[in-house]
Structures are given as structure tokens and as C-alpha cells.
Amino acid sequence: MTQPDFRQEAETLFDEMVAMRRDFHRHPELGFQETRTSRIVAERLNELGLEVQPGIGQTGVVGLLEGAKPGPTILLRFDMDALPIQEETSHNFTSQNTGVMHACGHDGHTSMGLTVAKIMAQHQERMAGTLKFMFQPAEEGLGGAFAMIAGGVLENPKPDAALAMHVWTPEPYGKVRVVEGPCMASSSVFTITVQGKGGHGAAPHMAIDPILTGAHIVTALQSIVSRNVNPQDSVVVSIGQFDAGTTFNVIPDRAILKGTVRSYNDALHRQAYRRILEMAKNMGEAFHCQVNMETIAIVSAVVNAPAPTAVVRDAVIKIMGEESIVEHRTMASEDMGYVLEEIPGCYFFIGAGNDDEFSYPHHHPKFNFDERAMINGVAIMAEAAASYVLNDE
């Protein structure tokens, strides 16, 4: 039997996929609030004849596409949530929800997932095995993958491999990032509270200044990467928020610092974290402040297993040619890491940027991506899935 031409099948569905993506873009929903999105996803999967389980991990949806013959179960994961950002684009499908925007491309992922489901449903009779579609809520730091795992997405049937992708504007359209081993960093988010003693700005000797202490802490933390980490390894320590004070001449009683640690290696991550705690505590002591540190969330590194990565590479070569492959990692993070801790898999990035219109980074209020990238992503995903479940004798 002839093998399907997945690029051509994806091209045929392009207009429909763009219409879906723009509809999701107009109606973005924050993590665990994706009720409209997940209702549409469940309806579409139902229409395609999949066995649909809504409400997995609150607003997550699981769809099972079972082949006529037995075979492996392959998990295909797509995230659905938007971000608390006020959109500043000028295209005609801008967000209708004030302060909420699909600024990471998950609108595209949801449409791509539904398109892959539609394509593979057309080959269901020939399939040996099961495709398990995981439409995930709350990827943006809210623990959606974890919620779906707790809801049983990795059981009954347990997947043999897991695939996921991201449209990626830092990479130009026409390229695909796929790399074996770690491809995204582990990430933790922490809050440091520096408690001093408030007072008059004109009498600093009567107060204990948490701003000065906080500033020393921020400065000291910069030495962790430069002086504690092996130069051959990668760690990031960033403070993204420093809140203190209300006006010119009042020393506040408290400063709050928020930051993140990123690494490809869990031991290094813990080491950096320990140093942050030591420095913050000791700096606090030196300046007579009370320092407390809290970790809010830890996400594991996204680590690609050799076999599924080879499958994805072959799919990329077949769909787009070997010259499209870029081996590059990022210090961004993703909760797909939780899934890949349990199931061997591959996470890859579909180049979707260019020099002008699509040059904004993810999470920017003007973010947009080249929609043609969705054809590449769908075709690669379908091709990779097919190499597990469409092996004609």
C-alpha cells in the first residue's frame, strides 16, 4: 500500500486549521479556565470518532484513536492555555478577552492537534496501535501536565512513547529544532522576603533597610553562575521582580524578590538553589534583616530519549529535508518534562519566525507566528506517529 503524503494532507487542511487557530486566538483562556477551548476540542474529537474523555486535570481533554489492529500507544500532546497579557497586535483576529492573549502559540498547538487527529482518523482502518491525544490546560507555570498525570493520562493505556512540539519564533520558518538529550531546562521559581524595620528616610540609623539588603542579595546572586558553576555547564539565576517601598522618604519594612533558576541538570539546579538560600540568609544576617525563601514551583528538564528522537528526526528529514534540522537547546522550560520523566519521548520546535512581522519573542504583547509553520508541525507529527502505528507489511 502506498504511504500517505502527510505534507500534502496537512496542506489540504491548512485553511481550516488557520480558521481554527484564529478563532482560538480571538477567545484566549487562562490556565485551568479553558472551558470554551476544551469544549470545542472535545466536540471535534467526537466528530472524528475518537473516544473522548473531558475533564482530565480540570479542563484537559484526552482523545483515543484506536487502530483496527493492536500495537503501541503513542501519546501526542498539545497545550491550550493563554497568558495574562494585553494583546498589542493589529491583525484582524486579535484577542476579544481583555488582558488575556495567546502570546505563546498554544492557539496554534490546539489547532494543529485537532488537524493531526483529523488526518490520522482518515488512516484509522490501517493503524496498528493507538494514538492518545492529550490536550493539556495550564502549561504556563500552573501545573497542567501534572494535573493531567494525576488524572490518569499516562494510564489505561500507558503510552510507549510521547511526542510534543512548540511553534518557535526564535527559529525561522522552514527550520526545526530537534536534539537528543535535554532540550529545555528544569525551572524553579522562588520568592525571597527580606524583613527589615521601617522608618524615616532622614533617620536611616533608626531603621533596618530591606532595600539595601535586597540589593546586596541580588548582586551576590550573580556570582553563583560565575563562581560556583562549572563553566562547561549551564545554569541561569534571574531575579525578575523586586518590590519594596511606597515613596521617596520612607524606608519600608520589607522587600520582596522573585526569581527563577534554570538548568539542564537536577543536581546543578539544587546546588544553585542551595547557594541562593545561603547567600540570601547570610546577607540578611549581615544587615540585620530576617530573610525567608520559598519555592513555588519546580518543573523538570525536558529530556529527549534516543529512540523517539530518531523517529522525529527521520520524520523531519522526510517532510522538510535534512538541511532544516537545527540542533539547539533553550533555557526556557515546559511541564512536558513531567511526562518525559515517565514516558520516553521527544519534544521539538517548529521554526515559525522571520525578521519583521514574526520577530517578537514568545510572551510578547505583539507576538505572532508564521501560520505556515503549522503545516510543517502537523506533517512531522503525523509522519512520526505513523512510523509507530502505520507500519504496513
Ligand SMILES: [Zn+2]
Ligand atoms: Zn509560554
Ligand SMILES: [Zn+2]
Ligand atoms: Zn508555550
